[in-house]
Amino acid sequence: MPTASDVTGAILASIRESLEMKGITEPPTAQTPVDARLGLDSLDWAAIVVRLEGVLGIDPFEEGVDRELKTIQDIVGVYEDALRRRDG
Numbered sequence: 808m809p810t811a812s813d814v815t816g817a818i819l820a821s822i823r824e825s826l827e828m829k830g831i832t833e834p835p836t837a838q839t840p841v842d843a844r845l846g847l848d849s850l851d852w853a854a855i856v857v858r859l860e861g862v863l864g865i866d867p868f869e870e871g872v873d874r875e876l877k878t879i880q881d882i883v884g885v886y887e888d889a890l891r892r893r894d895g
Contacts, residue, residue: 808894809863814886818879821858825851837880865889 809817815837822835822845831846839845847855860866867889876882 808890811883811887814863814890815883817859817862818855818883818886821855821862822847822879824858825855835879837878837883839879841876841879841882859886863890865893 819835819837825847826832826835826845829846829851835845841847856866856868863886865886867885872885874881874885876885
């Protein structure tokens with residue numbers, strides 16, 4: 808099972824890749840808000856989820872998420888919870 812550090816690193820790297828493709832060079836952190844100010848649209852987020860599924864082996868959004876996602880750390884929590892459920 809990936810560690811919390813692995814999950815955080817994979818998510819930050821994937822988001823950073825999408826930002827760089829849009830010419831945004833400011834690196835995201837775990838506390839970065841995931842609203843429109845970040846500069847990503849719904850298609851960017853879909854690409855991030857697909858990349859993360861390849862890296863982490865899960866898509867926690869396919870079953871739905873019952874919490875508000877305000878920061879990247881909130882997204883990390885969703886992936887960590889899904890990995891715990893999967894690996895029991």
